[in-house]
Amino acid sequence: MIRQSKKDAILELKNTGMSLRKIARTLKVSRNTITKILKDPDEAAPHRESRHEEHVPLIRDLFKECKGNAVRVAEELESRHQITIPYQSLTWIMRKHEIRKRKKRR
Numbered sequence: 001m002i003r004q005s006k007k008d009a010i011l012e013l014k015n016t017g018m019s020l021r022k023i024a025r026t027l028k029v030s031r032n033t034i035t036k037i038l039k040d041p042d043e044a045a046p047h048r049e050s051r052h053e054e055h056v057p058l059i060r061d062l063f064k065e066c067k068g069n070a071v072r073v074a075e076e077l078e079s080r081h082q083i084t085i086p087y088q089s090l091t092w093i094m095r096k097h098e099i100r101k102r103k104k105r106r
Contacts, residue, residue: 002033010037052085056097059090063099070094 006027013023014034024031036043058081059073066072074090077083085093094100 002029002037007037007041010034011041014038050089050093052089052093055083055085056093056099058083059093060097060099063094068100070100 006029009027010023010029013026014020018026020031020034023029023034027034055077058077062073062076063070066076070091071087074085074087077085077090091100
């Protein structure tokens with residue numbers, strides 16, 4: 001995904017008269033990407049919901065039951081409910097829904 005700052009730079013360089021090929025070389029972005037941005041500069045990336053969103057209440061309950069152990073939550077989801085969620089996705093869901101607080105840095 002291209003950040004807004006890079007999109008702005010592409011639009012600005014094109015307005016100064018720079019060619020697509022030169023913009024692509026300068027910003028290290030493909031010409032196809034530049035063409036798409038110039039056609040619709042305000043287009044945002046589609047927002048997708050996680051396929052595991054429906055399990056948030058269950059994850060919240062298991063997190064309390066497992067005393068904050070995310071690995072144990074993953075094991076319980078799989079053994080009791082036959083729901084397989086990768087550990088990284090599980091921890092992301094926990095942070096997103098504020099089930100697990102971030103650890104303090106020293």
